Amino acid sequence: MTEANGAEDQLLRIESVTDSALSHLDLEKLLHELLERVRDLLSVDTATVLLHDSAAGQLVASAAAGFEEEVRQGVRVPMGAGFAGQVAAQRKPVIIERVDASTVVNPLLWEKGLHAMLGVPMVAAGRLIGVVHVGTFAHRRFNDHDIQLLQLAADRIALATQSQVSQTERATAAALQRSLMPGRLPQPEGLEFAARYVPGAGLRIGGDWYDVFPLPGERWGIVMGDVVGHGLPAAVVMGRLRSALRAYALDVEDPAGVLEKLNRKANHFEPGIMATVLYAVVEPSHAELTVSLAGHPPPVLALPGEPSRLLDLRPDPPIGMRHGTDRRSATVEIPEGAVVGFYTDGLIERRDWIVDTGLELLRAAIDTRPAEAVTAKVMSALTGASPPEDDVALLVMRRTGS
Known part of the structure; x- marks a missing residue:
């Protein structure tokens, strides 16, 4: 495959992350499907979205592909703490090549044997939506190209999430107001x-x-x-x-x-x-x-x-x-x-x-x-x-x- 064909193929794969065919899905299913596509795009074992709870100042594990325990256990990460917290607080990509208690606050990640992780912020219209992080069980050095791909995917996920959350919040607010x-x-x-x-x-x-x-x-x-x-x-x-x-x-x-x-x-x-x-x-x-x-x-x-x-x-x-x-x-x-x-x-x-x-x-x-x-x-x-x-x-x- 030529370099031009390879770039075109990757662009198509990135665009597939927010395929219009997914618009009918609710937020939970939408995020799961998007994360499965991210795993394929970057050839990683796990992909997770933590959404920003601004009122609590925390990140909440909301969807995962390949490693669902974080979501099932309702993991919350304080802003600025550990791996995901640093990604959110700095709004910059973070790479860790050794997953242990010194680098992440969630013991699930090292107990399951993850070795390397890459995380990027999800931002839409200047607002922090959350963090996307991926991980591998094998030793791996994430490079600038990996960061670029994940950030492009995260930007698209952020827009899709913001749209879904806004629609859900509007509907919920309207229903709550009508009930009261x-x-x-x-x-x-x-x-x-x-x-x-x-x-x-x-x-x-x-x-x-x-x-x-x-x-x-x-x-x-x-x-x-x-x-x-x-x-x-x-x-x-x-x-x-x-x-x-x-x-x-x-x-x-x-x-x-x-x-x-x-x-x-x-x-x-x-x-x-x-x-x-x-x-x-x-x-x-x-x-x-x-x-x-x-x-x-x-x-x-x-x-x-x-x-x-x-x-x-x-x-x-x-x-x-x-x-x-x-x-x-x-x-x-x-x-x-x-x-x-x-x-x-x-x-x-x-x-x-x-x-x-x-x-x-x-x-x-x-x-x-x-x-x-x-x-x-x-x-x-x-x-x-x-x-x-x-x-x-x-x-x-x-x-x-x-």
């Missing part, structure tokens, strides 16, 4: 609720949520929240905050006290997260609404025969921020026929207008018609002409009578 939103809003006698949730541009799922639930003493709890961030991490945090707030609401009557407990929980167990939250309680008579704001925009109130207005409530710091002042609650009268609109900032913020423009459009759209009609009018006014970049949550409550 009220499937059907309660319609207690004397109150009427309607709501909307719309993902942001590109169907990006975020951490917005709304909630309506019964409380002891014939009261009703209302929540509107917005976790900073997007995707599965934001949806997971949203789920934890939602559950915690519901639990605190059963024991603490004052909305400010509930949000203070929620803030302490977030600061202690999840430092670094940030969320704005509105929590309100409708009193048993339905004539009053007690509200506390943790960095969240205030609701809009529409009264019969009067222009709607933004409630003059000062927000306290968001959930996740340490502060030394007490949180506050304010009580607002809700006469019969009144409508209250709760929302997240994705509804009113756009790149091409100031926030006051969005607030004015929102205020003008909220009137005292039935809750569902008001909700439809708000969404038409705020999202029709200028689609939101961020996700949007809207909840409308109308007092129909006692």
